[in-house]
Amino acid sequence: MIHYFIGNLGHACVIASFVSALAAAFSYWKSKQAPDSFRQEEWRKTARATFWIHAAAVLGIAISLFVIIGHHYFEYHYAYSYSDTKLQTYYLISTFWNGQEGSFLLWMFWHAVIGLVLMYTQRNWEAPVMIVFTLVQAFLASMILGVVLPGIDLKLGSSPFILLREAMADPIFQANPNFIPSEGQGLNPLLQNYWMVIHPPTLFLGFAATLVPFAFVVAGLWQRQYRDWIKPALPWSLFAGAVLGLGILMGGYWAYETLNFGGYWNWDPVENAVYVPWLVLVASIHTMITYKNSETALKASMILVVSVFILILYSTFLTRSGILGDASVHSFTDLGLSGQLFVYMMFFLLAAVALLVIRWKEIPTSEKEISVYSREFWIFAGATALCLMGFQVLLPTSFPVINKVLGLIGIDSKMATPGNQVAYYSNIQIWFAIVVALLSGTGQFFWWKRMDKSKLKAEMLAPVLITLILWAIVIAGARIYQPSYLLLSLAGLYIIVSSANVLRSVIKVNRSLAGGALAHIGVGLMLVGILFSAGYSRIVSLNNSGIAISNDLPDDFNRENLLLFLNEPRGMAGYDIEYKGERIEPRSGSGYIKKNDVYWTDDVFRVVAKKDILINGNLRYRQGDTIEVRPENTYYEIQMKKEGKLAATLYPRTQINPDMGGFLASPDIKRNPDRDIYTHVSNMMNPQAEPDWRKQDDQRVKLGQEFFANDYVAVMESISRLEELEGVELGAEDVAVKARIRVEGEYEPFYAEPIFVIKDRTPGVISSEIPDLGIRLTLVNIHPETSEFTIGLSQRQKNWVVIKAVEKPFINVLWLGTGVLMMGFFMAMIRRFREFRQISKA
Amino acid sequence: MKKSHIYIILVIGIAIAIIISTAGDASTYVNFDQAYQMAAAGNKASIHVVGELKKDEHGQVTGLEETPDHVSCTFILVDDQQKEQKVFYNQPIPPDMTKSEKVVVIGKYQNDLFIADKILLKCPSKYQEQKLKASL
Numbered sequence: 001m002i003h004y005f006i007g008n009l010g011h012a013c014v015i016a017s018f019v020s021a022l023a024a025a026f027s028y029w030k031s032k033q034a035p036d037s038f039r040q041e042e043w044r045k046t047a048r049a050t051f052w053i054h055a056a057a058v059l060g061i062a063i064s065l066f067v068i069i070g071h072h073y074f075e076y077h078y079a080y081s082y083s084d085t086k087l088q089t090y091y092l093i094s095t096f097w098n099g100q101e102g103s104f105l106l107w108m109f110w111h112a113v114i115g116l117v118l119m120y121t122q123r124n125w126e127a128p129v130m131i132v133f134t135l136v137q138a139f140l141a142s143m144i145l146g147v148v149l150p151g152i153d154l155k156l157g158s159s160p161f162i163l164l165r166e167a168m169a170d171p172i173f174q175a176n177p178n179f180i181p182s183e184g185q186g187l188n189p190l191l192q193n194y195w196m197v198i199h200p201p202t203l204f205l206g207f208a209a210t211l212v213p214f215a216f217v218v219a220g221l222w223q224r225q226y227r228d229w230i231k232p233a234l235p236w237s238l239f240a241g242a243v244l245g246l247g248i249l250m251g252g253y254w255a256y257e258t259l260n261f262g263g264y265w266n267w268d269p270v271e272n273a274v275y276v277p278w279l280v281l282v283a284s285i286h287t288m289i290t291y292k293n294s295e296t297a298l299k300a301s302m303i304l305v306v307s308v309f310i311l312i313l314y315s316t317f318l319t320r321s322g323i324l325g326d327a328s329v330h331s332f333t334d335l336g337l338s339g340q341l342f343v344y345m346m347f348f349l350l351a352a353v354a355l356l357v358i359r360w361k362e363i364p365t366s367e368k369e370i371s372v373y374s375r376e377f378w379i380f381a382g383a384t385a386l387c388l389m390g391f392q393v394l395l396p397t398s399f400p401v402i403n404k405v406l407g408l409i410g411i412d413s414k415m416a417t418p419g420n421q422v423a424y425y426s427n428i429q430i431w432f433a434i435v436v437a438l439l440s441g442t443g444q445f446f447w448w449k450r451m452d453k454s455k456l457k458a459e460m461l462a463p464v465l466i467t468l469i470l471w472a473i474v475i476a477g478a479r480i481y482q483p484s485y486l487l488l489s490l491a492g493l494y495i496i497v498s499s500a501n502v503l504r505s506v507i508k509v510n511r512s513l514a515g516g517a518l519a520h521i522g523v524g525l526m527l528v529g530i531l532f533s534a535g536y537s538r539i540v541s542l543n544n545s546g547i548a549i550s551n552d553l554p555d556d557f558n559r560e561n562l563l564l565f566l567n568e569p570r571g572m573a574g575y576d577i578e579y580k581g582e583r584i585e586p587r588s589g590s591g592y593i594k595k596n597d598v599y600w601t602d603d604v605f606r607v608v609a610k611k612d613i614l615i616n617g618n619l620r621y622r623q624g625d626t627i628e629v630r631p632e633n634t635y636y637e638i639q640m641k642k643e644g645k646l647a648a649t650l651y652p653r654t655q656i657n658p659d660m661g662g663f664l665a666s667p668d669i670k671r672n673p674d675r676d677i678y679t680h681v682s683n684m685m686n687p688q689a690e691p692d693w694r695k696q697d698d699q700r701v702k703l704g705q706e707f708f709a710n711d712y713v714a715v716m717e718s719i720s721r722l723e724e725l726e727g728v729e730l731g732a733e734d735v736a737v738k739a740r741i742r743v744e745g746e747y748e749p750f751y752a753e754p755i756f757v758i759k760d761r762t763p764g765v766i767s768s769e770i771p772d773l774g775i776r777l778t779l780v781n782i783h784p785e786t787s788e789f790t791i792g793l794s795q796r797q798k799n800w801v802v803i804k805a806v807e808k809p810f811i812n813v814l815w816l817g818t819g820v821l822m823m824g825f826f827m828a829m830i831r832r833f834r835e836f837r838q839i840s841k842a
Numbered sequence: 843m844k845k846s847h848i849y850i851i852l853v854i855g856i857a858i859a860i861i862i863s864t865a866g867d868a869s870t871y872v873n874f875d876q877a878y879q880m881a882a883a884g885n886k887a888s889i890h891v892v893g894e895l896k897k898d899e900h901g902q903v904t905g906l907e908e909t910p911d912h913v914s915c916t917f918i919l920v921d922d923q924q925k926e927q928k929v930f931y932n933q934p935i936p937p938d939m940t941k942s943e944k945v946v947v948i949g950k951y952q953n954d955l956f957i958a959d960k961i962l963l964k965c966p967s968k969y970q971e972q973k974l975k976a977s978l
Contacts, residue, residue: 392864
């Protein structure tokens with residue numbers, strides 16, 4: 001039965017949210033225009049009530065969608081396309097934002113939450129700020145409206161509540177319109193990762209927070225309150241900076257842990273599209289602080305705050321319109337919303353620019369020239385450098401847009417970013433990073449007091465000396481020779497030392513002011529961490545055996561990868577590493593199961609335990625238990641030992657997906673305080689192919705007699721007659737005999753149970769394989785006259801895997817820096833919120 | 843002239859420098875004939891070619907082969923001039939390859955073989971899929 005109600009409810013909520021957003025905007029506008037305070041108050045009440053309705057409607061959409069996903073209503077396109085019945089609850093949550101509609105919804109949800117906060121905290125600004133908010137909400141709601149305007153046949157938005165039969169023209173729906181698939185297509189296994197549960201909400205909260213300063217600047221311009229908007233907007237800018245930064249880094253961390261390109265940042269357009277607004281956001285925070293302290297940089301602050309929001313819209317346009325299709329691996333394809341997105345972006349861009357132009361002459365400016373010895377100069381220069389840094393990334397990312405625009409005016413442009421994106425961007429970004437770090441490091445000295453030439457010299461002497469000493473130690477220790485790396489390490493250390501200097505003096509006076517200094521220390525640490533982890537990452541899985549892994553492979557692959565045979569230790573990066581076999585992952589609970597210990601059932605999602613299975617020393621499954629597993633994932637257990645002691649066990653993963661025609665490798669990381677060893681599978685045995693067995697070798701043995709099976713000592717322990725044999729009907733004349741053979745492996749005994757059958761006077765055999773040893777045993781014949789048995793032995797190549805391992809020195813400095821930066825951001829934010837509260841009380 | 847004017851001129855100067863260097867280093871989208879000529883002329887830059895995988899009369903992708911060791915693959919790409927070209931990719935067959943509508947290969951010619959350093963796939967979104975999966 002199709003559950004029509006919940007979808008209709010959801011769709012009704014979408015329409016209600018759209019209408020109520022417009023109604024709230026109208027009411028706030030009326031309240032602004034009302035001639036007396038009584039009517040103002042009346043309209044304000046109406047507007048607030050309407051916005052509450054709007055927020056409730058947004059919540060209603062979210063709940064409806066969750067119900068559809070959570071109850072597996074596969075008659076709905078959204079549930080069918082992005083989920084299945086096997087997903088755990090927390091991945092069902094990420095299903096919510098897997099589709100574009102869901103991510104718009106997530107964005108709207110945060111706007112609604114922030115809108116409610118603003119409604120009750122911004123007495124003087126409520127009406128104009130909320131008008132901007134509600135208009136943005138109306139635009140977002142229109143993206144998921146899914147309504148075709150009658151008459152002009154214009155489709156507005158794409159609804160997450162469409163039924164499968166409305167989205168697909170599969171013939172089955174003609175035969176049976178009420179057909180409901182029993183299973184969904186599931187969530188992309190790559191996204192079944194805890195970071196993908198928290199990364200999108202964080203990122204979208206950051207997106208949503210950038211609307212606040214934008215709304216304030218528009219309100220300030222509109223109400224001619226050119227100076228007053230900064231105080232309430234600043235804490236929100238800091239909030240946005242912290243959350244957006246955190247979201248970006250979570251994405252980077254996910255990539256580091258899950259993808260095998262070997263790093264945390266790939267300069268993919270999708271990444272760039274959030275990196276650029278974040279840089280400009282940070283620049284705007286700095287100019288806003290400058291203005292608060294010295295009345296300069298007001299116009300610059302306005303322009304930057306507007307730019308941040310427009311860049312966020314632009315990034316949405318880039319990633320959601322399909323325009324990046326040829327340039328990015330993981331951009332979304334067009335939902336037919338590109339026109340709507342374009343209108344959305346242009347509306348706010350043109351409105352903000354028009355407002356700025358109209359009011360430009362009225363905006364107060366400071367006439368005094370900025371001195372080089374003022375803090376403003378350094379902050380302003382730093383902000384400029386940040387913007388240029390963003391511009392250098394924005395420009396190539398926009399090539400597809402530029403090509404299209406030039407195409408419209410008849411110029412045939414086919415620009416594309418170069419193949420090696422990492423080098424292309426990093427080689428230029430590094431210089432900007434150096435400049436920004438030097439400027440902000442120097443700017444720190446002006447934090448405290450007015451400086452002149454002689455004072456500055458005295459203040460700078462000690463920190464500069466400390467920096468130079470540290471630098472000398474670092475370059476001597478790490479043997480840095482490359483000019484850009486030399487300068488980046490200098491700049492990074494400089495900003496750390498000079499900010500620590502400020503931190504020292506600030507903490508004595510007032511601890512709550514420490515945010516800025518902390519944030520800058522964080523940036524310095526991040527730069528140093530990035531320099532070492534990226535600039536000095538080193539391949540450690542070097543093949544020194546002199547034997548190529550395969551002649552099919554290019555030379556550099558043979559050189560930079562290690563072939564590991566099962567249970568044969570090899571040396572790598574000061575460790576003895578040993579491949580211990582393939583593992584699978586139970587669907588619930590942690591730990592891994594040996595593939596040798598289970599056999600597969602007809603249902604690929606279930607296996608049965610061959611024996612009692614221990615995980616981390618605890619009995620988890622008894623022999624014969626059915627275990628639910630994730631069949632797409634195989635883990636390769638690799639032990640790392642140092643001087644005979646186990647240092648780590650790594651489980652790099654491959655994800656096989658025949659439907660997707662390939663395999664995806666995910667790394668596992670050995671984390672040391674000073675370096676990560678990042679290991680991923682670069683080649684493996686094809687699990688679908690039948691292995692090549694060498695010619696069978698027969699030998700005669702007696703019960704209890706030891707013999708050699710491929711260099712392993714083996715013994716035939718027992719022989720028993722079978723009354724029943726699965727898959728074979730045994731008649732009265734027929735005989736089935738099973739031998740139990742123990743083979744002593746390197747670490748544990750293995751058992752093989754080959755079977756010999758005589759059915760209808762015809763002999764037959766069922767061989768038994770020990771995959772870990774690469775041998776197959778067959779009971780070929782029985783000789784009652786001599787009490788001997790003929791055992792056939794076939795061998796194949798032992799199980800193997802090829803890995804690549806990269807050492808990333810001091811990557812923890814990057815994560816530490818990230819943490820310090822976030823702490824700094826949040827401390828600064830709390831301080832500015834307090835400042836704002838004191839003002840509103842007074 | 844005020845200091846701020848000098849500052850603005852400086853900033854504009856840097857911006858122009860960025861534009862020039864970015865446009866100068868940019869790669870371009872070309873077809874296979876142009877790419878071949880570029881390689882023949884000694885141009886070593888890596889370039890983008892957009893095309894579709896070769897398909898047989900049943901719409902099945904043909905010519906997509908993996909080396910026995912599972913680590914690299916070759917496929918036949920048809921560019922917008924309908925020229926077929928064998929492409930070598932030093933990676934296993936990427937996920938979603940056979941589903942892709944368009945493939946962008948980034949790399950250069952080595953003799954008559956196009957060596958792709960990187961490939962991008964443009965896949966139809968689930969919205970454009972008009973068939974239910976067989977697993978129903």
